[in-house]
Amino acid sequence: MSSRMLHDSTLTGLRTGFTGTLLTPGDPSYEETRAVFNAMIDRSPALIALPHNEAEVARAVAYGRAEGLPIAVRGGGHSVAGNSTCDGLVVDLREMNGVTVDPAARTVRVGGGATMRDLDTAVQPYGLATTGGRVSTTGVGGFVLGGGSGWLERAFGLACDNLLAAELVTADGSLVRATAHSDSELFWALHGGGGNFGVVTSMTLRLHPLPVLTAALLIWPEEATPQVVREYRDFMENAPDQVGGGLICLTAGQESFVPEDLAGRLACAVLITYTGPESQARDVMAPMLRLGHAGEMIAEMPYAELQSMLDDPPGYRNYWSAEHLDAFPDEAVDLFCARAHDMVVPSPSQHVLFPQGGAVARDAGLYPLPWRSAPWTVHPFGLWDDPADDARAKEWARGLRSDLQPWASGAVYLNFIGQEGQDRIVAGFGPENYERLAAVKAYFDPENVFRLNHNIQPAA
Template sequence: MASKAHTALAAFRAELAGEVFAPGDPGYDDARAVPNARTDRRPAVIARCAHVTDVVRAVRFARELDLHIAVRGGGLGLAGTEVDGALEVDLRRMCEVTVDPAAEAARVGGGATVGHLDRATLPYGLAATVGRAPGVGVAGCVLGGGTGPLDRAVGPAADHLIGVELVTADAERVHANADENPELFRALHGGGGNFGIATALTLTLHELPRLAAVTVLYRPESGPAAVRAFREVVGAGPDEAGGAALYLSGGPAPRCAALVTYAGGEEELRALAGPLTALPHEAEVRGARAPGLLYPPGGMRAHWSARCLTGLPDAAVEAVCALAADLPAPGSRLLLLPLGGAVAAGAAGAAGHPLPYQRAAWIVHPFACWADPADDERALARVRDACAGVRPWSTDAVPLTLIGDEGPERVRAGLGEGNLLRLEKLKRRYDPDNVFRFNHNIRPL
């Protein structure tokens, strides 16, 4: 068997246009590293693919040696961090974004990040509602039913998915859209990487010639008042209003900030954010673009999770603000993300692919960042405590892109109880051996 593996690996190296790394190779440790220093992944082989033909070759190689396959896009997700002994298909070289301004659409490579997408679309005055930080992988966010900064205005990115180019567990190239393989296309709205390797996505873009943002920073004691004001600003505002209320660790106590984004002009934003800027505050920053919610800083250890809330009454505000006091420093944060607007409208099924969390009103997103491995348990406990602290107002539904491995019940909730059987049947068709299991896994029925 060792001889067979050695021969297959040599042939694989020779035929791949990209790079192949195995343990002991120069560059293997750099290739396997991820931004989150808490993750120490050791794949059996890493295939850094240059194009879709490389992906097909990689899947064939894995099946020949009976290896499970982990897919690495461009992003930072917690799911799929334990890939020891697997073939890792690294798509980061496949990050090209091609914009069709007339059709207001973009073809996005499977390894592209939000940063790649923004740089390609902004010269045309277009944007996509994908991810909340430049380092987020587009494919993982869209296929996993993730959230973005323009969700309230235009709906989540999954609602604007036009088509997917996929390599299946049988090394077949498949296209999925509303007319071609429609059941697979439906499953890719939240089913993640369970059905194959997404080598490219086509997304609808939105004309946004004006985008305004303001960030207001408050002292810790003003946090509850600022969060309540943000709740009212977004709740009473138009669907074009979004942003986040967040606590940032650092200093003697976490600072509270309110980020308001508006898909419109500066004057409209100024009036909209008036209740927030009227409160006593330390700083105020305005700009044409919302600052990215960066995570994690390179070399730092990180963990995060999320809970969806049915509402944000004053008691929930007080609970969130109290929980923020225990954030580990430095760089940790606790975010409150508003839903509603076009997100809730999509929950009625207008797009044909409603996500379970779309009926929620808010997302609580604790994010811990720390340097010392000795602080692991404390930091993980803070994230768990933050989620537990808002349980009285929570719904089980959750965007799976915002959580890691939290057990099968959380996956079931994220996929939707009534949806799971349908997805399990489709998994049996496209991946009966569960080759693609390093994700929020759907087991074949």
């Protein structure tokens, strides 16, 4: 639906008293505002509403429903599936991005449009942190509501484990506050169920002391990858919970610690994070330091700096997927390494292996996230700029998943994937959890107004 199909009288009514911004095609900032992170997603919303408060969110949702418009909710615009935009109404929360820290209580209240950069820089001065997305441009809301896997998860749990309260506008315009003691079933559903139940306008998160963080980025030439992956697997299976990070096959950049002969070539990198000082970190990571890496960067740094260190650049075409592994034997290692050659290189694409365990695996049945019990996650993370590479990039991601099926748990972290069908959505929660989520959906959104997401169908 285009803007010319909107009714002028009703749009005028919405504008009356609306202190936020309302954009239609042709408005000066419309093109810039409608763009999302994934360049493969090109939608032209009939209306983009940027509200300033919950009442304006409710008015925008009511308008969209009355006009029969599909409704998308945008936080950071980082959804690889394109769920943060549509050709109807986009409720864009980016102007509701306030962050309020309570250092005594070790909590933070975050607006629905805040990014990880907003959150991390606000809590950094207090020596506090919580598990965040691995890039600073990720929207906090969608990240937490989808479960929230990040560098600190083995020490501090998933992001949703640190969710203490959420305020949301439901499909009928009601403002609901969900906690462990109030609307507790909805609160449970928000731990992974995404934006299915309403527009989350703010959330309160638990913070953890993090006076010092050490990060080590080690890099090897491509031919060392099989040995490095095996050593990293064995290292992480015995690592303390304070250790996080991942192994990444990628195109080496021009950074000062990268040898000149590796720049622009496929290489193997290991990022190790440690929630403590460098002296302790070096002792813990000694097995990896003995492997004869070609380049290194090891330093204590602010968490906010780590969060932006590997920011993936905007403007690229994106296709991601994931598979969670119950085991990672040598045969699986060989298949993982072989698939690295199918990436679009050179490009910002990454062929990633994430360790889980630690706090991720504790209380694995508490929330509807069955993937958290798997010790390993493989994450083909494709970014490229030439549409001619679309088929190749997708086949690389799908091929890796296919190769590793013998060890796959069958569950999936939905924030890591695009549109892969309803079966994969159910796999993100597990069949029993999905039925329970569908009942919550039926109560708060029986008409499936909020369906532009990894959608949970309302129970009959």
